Each structure stands twice: as structure tokens, then as C-alpha cells.
Amino acid sequence: MYKQSNLDTSLNKLIIIGAGGFGKEVLWLIRDLRQAHPDFPEPLGFADSQPSTPEIQGLPVLGSDSHLLRQLDPRSTGFVIAIGSSSLRARIAQVWESAGFQAITCIHPSVRHSEYISIGAGSVLCAGSTLTTDIHIGRHVILNLHCTVGHDCRIEDFCTVAPGVHISGGVEIESGCEIGTGAVLLPGISAGKNCKLGAGAVATRSLQAGVTYAGVPARPIHKEPAA
Numbered sequence: 051m052y053k054q055s056n057l058d059t060s061l062n063k064l065i066i067i068g069a070g071g072f073g074k075e076v077l078w079l080i081r082d083l084r085q086a087h088p089d090f091p092e093p094l095g096f097a098d099s100q101p102s103t104p105e106i107q108g109l110p111v112l113g114s115d116s117h118l119l120r121q122l123d124p125r126s127t128g129f130v131i132a133i134g135s136s137s138l139r140a141r142i143a144q145v146w147e148s149a150g151f152q153a154i155t156c157i158h159p160s161v162r163h164s165e166y167i168s169i170g171a172g173s174v175l176c177a178g179s180t181l182t183t184d185i186h187i188g189r190h191v192i193l194n195l196h197c198t199v200g201h202d203c204r205i206e207d208f209c210t211v212a213p214g215v216h217i218s219g220g221v222e223i224e225s226g227c228e229i230g231t232g233a234v235l236l237p238g239i240s241a242g243k244n245c246k247l248g249a250g251a252v253a254t255r256s257l258q259a260g261v262t263y264a265g266v267p268a269r270p271i272h273k274e275p276a277a
Contacts, residue, residue, distance in 0.1 A: 061128045064091040064154050065118060067142055068132040069098035069111045072192075076132035076174060077107060079158050086159040091128055115145060124150040130172060131190060136226045136244070140208045143172060143190050153190065170207065188225065200237070212249070224259065233268075 066073055066080070073096055084090045096106060099114035112118055129146050130153065131139045143153065153172025163181035170189035178196040181187075185199055188207035193199070197211055200219035205211070209223050212231040223229070223241040230249035241247070242259030251268040262272040 061126060061152060061154070062091050063094045063127040065094055065097050065112070065122065065127060065129045066109075066132050067097045067115065067129055067146070069096040069101045069103070069106055070133070072134055073098075073132040074106055075176065076130060076156065077109060079156055079174070079176060080130075082159055082177075083156060091154060094122075094127065097129075115142065119146070119149050119151075122151075124152070128152045128154040130154050130156050130174060132174070134192065134210050134212075134228075136208045136210050136228055139190050139192075139210075140226065143208075176213075182219075227257075 066076055077093060080093050084092070093109055095110040095112040097113065097115050097118050098111050101111040104111055129151050131142050133139050133142065147153065155169055155171055155173050157169070157175040158177040160177045161175045161179050164183040166183045167181055167185045169187040170191065172190040173187055175193045176195045179193050179198070181199040182201050184202045186204045188205060188209065190208050191205055192210045194211060195213040197215045199217045202220045203217055204222045206223060206225040208226050210228045212229060214232045215229050216234045218235055218237040220238045221235045224243040226244040227241050228246045230247055230251065232250045233247045235253045239253050239256055241257040244260050245257045246262040247253055247257060247268060248262070248264035251264050252266045253263065254267040257263055260273060261270045263269060264271050
């Protein structure tokens with residue numbers, strides 16, 4: 051049986067929130083997952099307020115969040131958010147969880163990890179990724195295709211890690227960070243809340259909260275204004 055800690059076993063359906071490109075990839079992940087674990091919740095369809103198509107690969111786009119929150123039963127239906135933006139994912143999760151719906155963690159069967167790892171509700175771990183040992187993955191984290199995460203790492207809630215990222219041992223990534231495709235974080239680096247690391251960048255020093263970095267070695271290129 052597929053098991054997720056703290057998941058109500060009465061949940062047998064799920065909604066994929068977001069009908070874009072990553073939504074398609076999450077659907078593929080779920081279909082592979084259901085082949086390996088037939089009791090994993092069955093996808094009902096997508097939630098999207100501005101869909102470009104009425105269905106995706108045979109699965110319907112059912113309408114907006116507000117519509118589905120009125121129609122669905124949280125006692126039998128969970129959700130996963132297939133949207134790359136960390137801040138948007140956090141806002142959507144707040145709405146659905148406040149309405150009583152449970153987030154469902156999706157881990158592709160090809161992901162390799164030790165038993166010494168924790169993964170929070172609603173996180174999505176895509177095909178080909180490897181996580182070693184003593185690792186914490188928070189809630190609603192996206193770890194995209196073919197990423198590696200070394201020992202003693204911590205990736206907090208709502209982080210987005212793009213394909214091909216390599217996170218060395220002892221790295222701490224605070225909530226809301228976005229790490230671009232092919233980026234590298236060297237051992238012991240810390241990344242402050244809501245920072246961004248551009249595609250192909252190499253972080254050789256710790257990253258400040260709210261700052262965007264790019265290049266090799268990574269240097270600051272933009273800082274978000276104070277709230």
C-alpha cells in the first residue's frame with residue numbers, strides 16, 4: 051500500500067491544481083505512481099480558472115478553485131499543486147487547506163532516497179531525482195527532474211527546485227526559494243527566505259533572503275523591495 055504520513059486513508063481521489071505544462075508532468079507522475087501503487091488516489095481532473103483547453107491527456111479541466119471548493123468533498127478528495135511559483139503555491143495551499151482539504155505528496159517511483167528522510171505534505175518529487183540521508187523536505191516543495199540532494203540538507207516549505215539542480219551536503223534552503231535549472235549549491239551553503247538562484251548558477255557563498263542571484267560564481271542581480 052502507498053503510504054503518506056498523516057494522510058487520511060479514506061482519500062481516494064485528487065485534484066491537480068494548475069493545468070499548464072507542469073500540470074501535464076504531474077499527471078504523468080501520478081499515472082506512473084498509480085501503476086506502482088494502485089491504491090494511490092485517482093486524479094479527477096485539473097483546477098484552473100483560465101484553462102487553454104477543456105481537457106489534458108484525457109483528464110478534464112473542471113473549473114476554478116472557488117468552484118471546486120464548493121463541489122468537492124474533502125473527506126474523499128485531496129489535492130496537489132502543479133504550479134512552479136512558490137508564492138502562488140503558498141496562497142493556493144492556504145485556501146484549500148483552510149477549506150479542510152488535505153495535500154497529497156507525489157513521489158515518482160524512480161526517485162531514490164534512504165529511509166532517513168522526511169517529506170512534507172503536498173510535495174512533488176519528480177522522476178530521476180536522488181536524495182541521500184538525513185534530509186528534510188518541507189510542505190509543498192517541488193523537486194523537479196533529475197535533481198540530487200546530499201546529506202544533512204534542509205529544504206523548507208514552498209521551495210521550487212528546477213530540473214537538474216545539484217544540492218551538496220549540509221545545505222539549508224529557507225521557505226519560498228526558487229532554484230533555477232542546472233544550478234549548483236556547494237556544501238554548507240544557506241539560502242535565505244524567498245531568494246532566487248538563476249539557471250546554471252553556482253552558489254559558492256550563502257544567499258541573502260529576497261535577493262536574486264545569477265552567474266558563476268553566483269552574484270546578486272536584484273533585491274525585492276521591503277514589504
